Amino acid sequence: MNNTLANLATLSTAKSKRLSSYDRTGGNSDRVGVEPGATHTLAAIEGAGQITHLWITIDCADPLYRRNLIFRCYWDGEENPSVESPIGDFFGNGWGMHYNFSTPPLACAPAGGKAHVCYFPMPFGRGARIEIENQSVEPIRSLYYYVDYEEWESCPDSLGRFHAWYNQELTAPESEQGNVENEWGLFGDAPKNASDANNYLFAEIEGTGHFVGVNYYVNCPSPMWYGEGDDMFLVDGEPWPGSAHGTGTEDYFNMAWCPREPFSHPSFGFGRVPGENGGDKLGWLGRTHCYRLHLTDPVRFTKSLRASIEHGHANVLTLELATVAYWYQSEPHKPFPALPSVEARKPRPEITAVDIHRWRDAWRKSVGGANPWGDERPSGV
Structure with missing residues (x-):
């Protein structure tokens, strides 16, 4: 391969x-x-x-x-x-x-x-x-x-069997600060995360084999950057932080500096970005498809592999996430969890300009119904 x-x-x-x-x-x-x-x-x-x-x-x-x-x-x-x-x-x-x-x-x-x-x-x-x-x-x-x-005539014993698993989750803020979407430290000191317990899970494998890639579909319901979350690969039951700990979502997908432009490489890229050519003025609001293929650098394991990624740094963001992970392994494999129902798989609607205008109206009312521009901050923030 x-x-x-x-x-x-x-x-x-x-x-x-x-x-x-x-x-x-x-x-x-x-x-x-x-x-x-x-x-x-x-x-x-x-x-x-x-x-x-x-x-x-x-x-x-x-x-x-x-x-x-x-x-x-x-x-x-x-x-x-x-x-x-x-x-x-x-x-x-x-x-x-x-x-x-x-x-x-x-x-x-x-x-x-x-x-x-x-x-x-x-x-x-x-x-x-x-x-x-x-x-x-x-x-x-x-x-x-x-x-x-x-x-x-026969299949060599050295060949693993191909596997692919779909997972999805509507995440919620799960940091040490509680239900606060405190990305980039906007609402105080940035939280810390010394665990993978609340991460979004995209592979949980038992057996011997190697991981060869993932399609990562993220729908971000705000213009905030979604990609501070670290990727974490725990091999053969090792404890956190494991032997393959990353530094951020865009880093794992071989990008840099919060990108929002289409890019296609044989091993990584953006299959889809929000807005025309990614040039919209709404930051990272909407649906982005990232992919990473480990065709020349597979992640090898002999007993198990747990692969996950934070949803925002220290898991502070609400995101609609879905993934398909791909790997080869010896059989038998660990049976997959039950596939989410048709209704549960229905994608969340995309945020529109009307929704954003309603946000502005709610902000105006929260600051006394005056005529704020929108960049005002409560005292102490």
Whole structure:
């Protein structure tokens, strides 16, 4: 995985195969439909091999179908999925939205990000099953797909199984100061955090393997910078601060100085930022998609890995967070917590200019109904 071209010239006896939605009659109706509540199996493969490529596109009347359709993968006859995520979030589009997104292993490709593409290698020794469950109230009118894979005589013991886990949380201030959104020390001395207990959790893994990346979707309900929170990786049950402790959200995502501009690198970047080209005047208000892929610097573990990030320095901010973490590990894996319900996965609405004007009106009333400009501060602050 460190160099995808290094082994390209190596000859192999593997057999290349494909499963797809092609029209079995020889016609051009290369699609299937999936009713609400139903599950469609894209691939049910026996024996050993490796998924090498996925392409999926969908037509559904539900505007949030990308949050309401669940993508799952099972390896070697397991009962609990190794991959479970809303389909949009897995491939690299958050909040049920669609926008162009491009990395080496994952992409949401034109038109407008509606083509879901994956090149993560997914080996298996005793079979593979890939499914999409329709948890929407609307049918999938058209599901088109390719599942390209290799058929092997056996799977080497050295190959881990691919895993991906979706998590989400509406965070709240949980610092030593209580329910105070005291970022940048605006309301007194900045708090301290000598623990990962209240952090946002994006991976909790048991087994042997290596962590290879995360898509991080943050919706910030104020213009305040959301990215002071440190990333923390606790390896093999070690106590805080662990052997891989970071210095801030933008630092973990290889950015600097509170950025808000689109950027695309093979290993990191911003898939989406609020406002036109990030040049709005409302700071970091709204939906931002950050990604970090550890393709050349995987985080390795032999027993367990707990990966988390503060929501604001010392966990002082209310943020709507969602993530999909990606890793390889030996089986069996720790079963994932129950996926949040359809209603719970519904994204929080975006803050608008009308909301901000209401904030100003509330401020005017709080300072006596005079005619304040808006930068006034209570005495002592």
